[in-house]
Amino acid sequence: MLALRYVYVLALVVWLGGMVVLGTIVAPTTFQVLESIEPVAGRALAGEVFGVTIARFHYIAYAAGGLLLVTLAVMALLGPRPVGYAVRSALIACMLAVSLYSGVVVLRGIDAIQQDVGGLPSRLPAGDPRRIRFDALHLLSTRLMLLNIAGALMLLYWEAREK
Numbered sequence: 001m002l003a004l005r006y007v008y009v010l011a012l013v014v015w016l017g018g019m020v021v022l023g024t025i026v027a028p029t030t031f032q033v034l035e036s037i038e039p040v041a042g043r044a045l046a047g048e049v050f051g052v053t054i055a056r057f058h059y060i061a062y063a064a065g066g067l068l069l070v071t072l073a074v075m076a077l078l079g080p081r082p083v084g085y086a087v088r089s090a091l092i093a094c095m096l097a098v099s100l101y102s103g104v105v106v107l108r109g110i111d112a113i114q115q116d117v118g119g120l121p122s123r124l125p126a127g128d129p130r131r132i133r134f135d136a137l138h139l140l141s142t143r144l145m146l147l148n149i150a151g152a153l154m155l156l157y158w159e160a161r162e163k
Contacts, residue, residue, distance in 0.1 A: 001079050008071040009159055015064035016152035018057055019145055026053060044120050055143075058103030061148075065096035068155075083101065088155060095151045102144040107135045110113065 030050050033041035069092050075082050082088065113121055113134045121134035 011064040011067040061099040068092045106141045
């Protein structure tokens with residue numbers, strides 16, 4: 001049980017930590033450094049770098065979510081059912097679904113717009129439908145990550161208060 005709980009907490013911490021580091025350090029730093037070197041080309045390059053980074057991170061999120069579900073289920077099968085098993089499982093499943101939607105639907109939409117535009121959507125006129133759609137998808141991506149951060153913090157709190 002201790003090993004299972006350890007793997008569960010480790011997967012949760014990797015997922016949560018990755019989201020926090022990407023949003024608070026990697027994205028702002030990447031854009032700041034590359035834009036300071038060359039404002040227009042640097043912004044485009046930063047978008048490319050961060051886009052690839054977040055796409056790769058989604059695979060870590062999928063693995064962490066799957067590992068959380070599996071370890072929680074095995075703990076329930078091998079010993080007494082963990083407190084709040086159904087709620088925790090549902091929360092993890094929702095977080096995994098959010099990550100899948102973000103990684104498969106939202107990021108593909110963002111990539112499609114960038115390819116269609118052939119550069120930075122922010123260089124399009126403010127009323128251009130592609131720019132409006134890009135901005136909406138970017139905002140949705142941010143909100144989905146914040147939603148998963150909130151879910152992960154709830155799960156981490158749950159673990160911290162268990163005896």
